[in-house]
Amino acid sequence: MIKKNADPVIMILIFGLFLSGGCKSGNGNLSEIDREPVIEPDYSGVTIPPNIAPMNFSIKEEGKSFLAEVLSSNGQRILIKSGNGIIRFPMRSWKKLLEGNQGGAINIHLISIDNKGARKKYKPVGFFLADDPVDPWISYRLLYPGYESYLEIVIRQRRAESFRECSVIDNHLLKTNCINCHSFCQNDPDKFLVHIRGSVGGTYFSEGSKVVRRDLKTPEMKYGAVYPAWHPGGKFVAFSSNSIVQSFHASQEYNIEVTDLASSLVVYDVERNIMSPVPEEDTVKYMETFPEWSPEGNWLYYCRALETDDSSDFRSIKYDLVRKAFHQETFSFGKAEIVFDALSIDKSVSFPRVSPDGRYLVFTLHNNGNFSIWHKEADLYLLDISAGKAERMSVNSDETESYHSWSSNGKWLLFSSKRTDGLTARPYIAYFGSGDKVGKPFVLPQKNPELYLRMVKTFNKPEFMTGRIPAGPRDFERASKKEAEKAGWRIY
């Protein structure tokens, strides 16, 4: 139940009445608790963008009813009363709290009242407001964090500034094929691709609301195109072409191991529908995966490990972070150079993502392999590219952190974390002021703050977008009914 901020004076009076026991019968003792209340999600001390959706939460303290007095440094105040501990901010009031409050703070004073009318006042919970807005839309793949089977897979887009959410791709309309990861060209909702696996398989390219289906696997390629990275110019997409196997662990600490048996890099010319190999000069056979372009498009970063065979122990596969210079005019690559030598510290790198200003690169570091989402120890590391120095980020938890991406202004990091239960990934957002100024991350707010507690599905590969994807599930369905355009092959 919400008493909104019509008149601050009246609100203060109501709050005062609440404190004095005026709202309830009984002795009405007020005790001050020398700690913050436990709230879910844990939003205490987080840094939020000035355009984020209401940070609804639920209070995990004993009490028959609760009262939240919300004060912002721009002088706004709202009062929210709750019978079930769930605090939902009215959209309009929330916006007023944020408006003109960049660089300020929001403090929430919480009071719980028990059956006898006794009240407890906790230390205030605070949010810090950053100056920089976050991209207004987020996309993610929603599916069960499963093993082999799948039935429902959707890619959804959600407005970061509100709770509006809709499907972009729904596999119900694609003969329940498997929807693989999606990839945007520089957070651009008008330019993205997604792989579909199954009877209507192919790589679907969406440009505006036009969707085309293509078959990127040419006879020259041993394996299909898998992990993509758009060249910033939008003309090329680098892919890794992988042979992937999945195995399951017997021990309770682990679930799944996804391993490459072989992989190499290819570059796809989107306009000409032509696939080309990234040349390998090395005599040693490597597996190359997870390509990522620098913002200028002159470097191709990727992860590289020594090639193995079927008998190799998956624990021995370690990927370094490597890059090659790319000359777009001549379509030629330089020699590979190691950017982060993970093997030397007995670790493995995956998912390199370069910041929009090209200064930083965030990667996932874990014990082995390249599929970190099933590695509990996987953490995000920040690499200062020019200094060549990598450090574990403060945003990590004891559970898996992975699948990170940058906002278009480079001020926000979106990543998936399994910190709530160790199984299901949730989209976390962290402020990135600079290398040494990273805010406490917060989970993407939901209208019902308890959603994450009961939801078994996982938020996979969350990505920021500068707008709404115009294409929808029916556009993909229509594209699926057309024959896939076969890609050609050319060696430069």
Add this chain to the structure above:
Amino acid sequence: MIKISDQPVEGKTDRYLLLILVFALSGIYFLLFVNYIFFYQENRMLFIYSWEYSGRFFSKPGGLLEYAGNFLTQGYINNIYGSVIVAIVLTAVAAVFLKINKKLSPGNSFSLMLASVASCVLLLMHTNINYRIHNNLGFLITGIWFLITISNENKISRIIILSFFPVFFFVTGTYAWLYLGMATIYNIFRKNLIFTVLLWIVAAFTILISKMLIFLQPWTGLISYPLPAAGYFSRPSSVWIILLFFVFYPAFIILSGKLKMSYNRNLSVYSFLAVFILTTFILLKNYSRDTSQVFRLEKMFFARDWDGVINYQETYRNRNLVAQYYYNTALAERGMLCDRMFSAPQDYGTMSVMIPWSSQISMNRLFRGVYFYYTIGLVNEAHRWAFESMVTEGFHPENIKLLIKTNLINGHYKIAEKYITVLKKTLHYKRLAGKFESMLSNPELIRSDPELSERAKLKPQDNFVITIRNPETNINSLLQSNPGNIRALEYKLACLMLDKKSDEVVNNLSNLLDTDNQRIPRHIEEAALFYQFASGPLPDLALLRISGETISRFSDYIKLTKNISRDQIRQGSGIREDLKKTYWYYLDTR
């Protein structure tokens, strides 16, 4: 014997007789013969009292019908309730079609017969374990809607019928097309083409708007949901034949009315009695004692009544793979696999001990394979099977129980809590959820729970990769990881015996010393004696000894079988019953 008197018009008594017969036949047949269908269907879905669960059914036309069916299926937990539910729905179908008949062709001598055909074909369909109550509800609601259509044919009623068609489609899905067919046939006879054309226009707009604007469903979903999959039936065309019967039902009743103008009670009653006799004959003919036994075993198995499973299978000696698999698993749970497995048929070798993972087999059938992993202590793999089942089939009582148990055993309490929250929102499993919930706040209860604590002891001590297509390999890996896992060892030895590898059984005897077992299980003794007899001396068994009783039985077996032919042995003639329950007999007969 029912006494029939000639009456000028069809009487209430006959209609009541028909309704009573439908109710009695369906109720009795479901209660006494195929009550396993209730158990099967109740265990393949979980009705959850939550908005999220209900919301899923709102996303597609026909979802509400399935939702209503699932709600009723909860009653299947009790055979009497289940039988009453099925009987009421089928009786209501008969009643509605009787009303339709009366409207379309009063005094028709075939009215009772056609109404009884309508309910009897649905009764026969319902005896398929995959045919669900919402399907019959669909026919019932369609019948009611059709009855409303023909009951009042003024302009306003027609407008209401037309404008409610989209709602009818939303509620019933495919059954709206059935209604469309019935209404079309009826209006052709009535020569009311304007209404028919309008109805088709509304229907076309309804499906187009549904497809293009409202529902994210493929065409097939909009056209055929929630009909049962044709593949569920031995004759896949059955569903379409039944649908066609109902589509042309108005034609049947109108045309049959024209055959004989005056009502003939004898014809009326005898024809519907003939339908019942024929239906009863088909029901009895289709009844499978074997299937009934398998599901009875499954019921005991799900209730963890191991002794019940063992005794039942030893008594009825069912040759079904699933029955034998449950028997072996129950024996393993009781620690008697290598003592007693040959007391019941073993027709499938190691297949009846473990079911290999296959993405080609429907999860509905494959799921049973989870119990091998759970019994042996490969908790992660058991969790995986339960999870795969949940992903493809949704929650059902067995997969959610296993998801909770495996997460509790593995100490993943937050994940367990999610599933417990779901289970708490059910009608019949609330109490069980409460028990699990108490474990979350007090893990000591997990350690003191006989089932969960035992699994925790059997778990691997270190990590290895599961071989999903060859479960036997996992037994060796588990034994290497946890040599004290007596259950894994018993499984290994059981597999070797089923594969008739007596030499390897003997080679693994020393592993018994790694476990707490201080005796050799009976069938292992039999394998050892056979090896000694056929191949040579046994290795040193340290403190383990073969019992005198087994030696004596072996001597008897040799004496008895020495002088009879192989065929006689296979037929079991002249072999003592206790000697048939031995590994030696298995070797001789398989």
